[in-house]
Amino acid sequence: MVCLITGAAGMMGSHLYETLLKYNHTVVPTYYLPTIDAGDKILEEINVVLDILDRDNILSVLSEYKPSVIYHLAAQSRPDVSFKDPVYTLNTNIIGTTNLLDCCVELGLKSLVINASSSAVYGDIDWSMPPDEERTCNPLSPYGTSKLAQEHIVKNYHQMHGIDYVNVRIFNCTGPRKTNDFVSDICRRIIRKQFPMRVGNLSGVRSIIDVRDLVEGLVLCQKIKNETINLGSDVALNVFEVFKMMIGDNEYYIDDNLLRPTDEAIIIGNINKAKELLGWTPNISLQQTIIDTLDYWRTL
Numbered sequence: 131m132v133c134l135i136t137g138a139a140g141m142m143g144s145h146l147y148e149t150l151l152k153y154n155h156t157v158v159p160t161y162y163l164p165t166i167d168a169g170d171k172i173l174e175e176i177n178v179v180l181d182i183l184d185r186d187n188i189l190s191v192l193s194e195y196k197p198s199v200i201y202h203l204a205a206q207s208r209p210d211v212s213f214k215d216p217v218y219t220l221n222t223n224i225i226g227t228t229n230l231l232d233c234c235v236e237l238g239l240k241s242l243v244i245n246a247s248s249s250a251v252y253g254d255i256d257w258s259m260p261p262d263e264e265r266t267c268n269p270l271s272p273y274g275t276s277k278l279a280q281e282h283i284v285k286n287y288h289q290m291h292g293i294d295y296v297n298v299r300i301f302n303c304t305g306p307r308k309t310n311d312f313v314s315d316i317c318r319r320i321i322r323k324q325f326p327m328r329v330g331n332l333s334g335v336r337s338i339i340d341v342r343d344l345v346e347g348l349v350l351c352q353k354i355k356n357e358t359i360n361l362g363s364d365v366a367l368n369v370f371e372v373f374k375m376m377i378g379d380n381e382y383y384i385d386d387n388l389l390r391p392t393d394e395a396i397i398i399g400n401i402n403k404a405k406e407l408l409g410w411t412p413n414i415s416l417q418q419t420i421i422d423t424l425d426y427w428r429t430l
């Protein structure tokens with residue numbers, strides 16, 4: 131089986147690349163703008179350029195490798211960036227996805243498209259009951275809106291052209307190689323002794339999954355077709371308590387510049403469908419994730 135990954139030079143894509151190799155798949159890791167640290171040696175193995183906003187580039191890569199599965203992870207994936215640059219976010223996530231699907235149609239490919247969506251599609255809902263995949267979505271950011279539109283485009287191409295898909299709504303995910311997220315950035319700044327530490331909103335409740343658990347779920351998504359499915363953790367964590375677990379008694383302060391215009395108070399995964407359809411459940415503890423992430427930044 132030939133598996134092509136868009137966005138393989140990100141945290142999730144690079145771990146997915148390694149995991150698919152472990153299962154003896156032929157893997158085509160593509161990248162455009164890497165988001166993992168430039169000092170990470172995994173980048174030496176990710177050498178196929180694929181810009182999802184360049185149709186000629188997409189056609190060239192797809193025609194050469196003819197993948198049976200496409201893991202579509204390439205995206206503008208930061209909600210904070212989407213507030214500052216919504217046009218770039220919408221172009222990358224919606225137009226880029228449409229380009230990829232359209233090129234599959236042009237080449238007559240019937241690849242299974244496993245599309246990385248986000249829990250951000252749920253947005254302004256009653257989070258006291260973690261949402262299943264049938265819950266009405268009300269995104270609070272241009273990023274969340276772009277991901278919901280991306281899901282619909284993927285469904286449209288199945289309806290119009292018979293391209294099978296899995297829309298995977300990914301909840302908060304972190305671990306080694308992650309940049310620009312809460313846990314990973316705190317770990318990096320601890321290693322670099324950047325105190326007092328500047329932080330944003332610490333009042334939320336989140337579920338957090340280790341990237342290595344997450345990509346195991348993504349691999350299992352090859353078993354299903356034309357489904358929308360949540361992948362994440364279903365354990366609620368107080369953000370401030372997680373922060374104190376990492377930082378201990380070191381000094382910190384709240385920087386208003388790091389606060390988002392809107393922010394969900396609670397984001398907790400409902401992964402019952404994934405447990406039932408995929409036989410998947412997370413196994414790595416948050417404590418282990420923090421230890422491994424600290425070690426990652428320590429050794430770079």
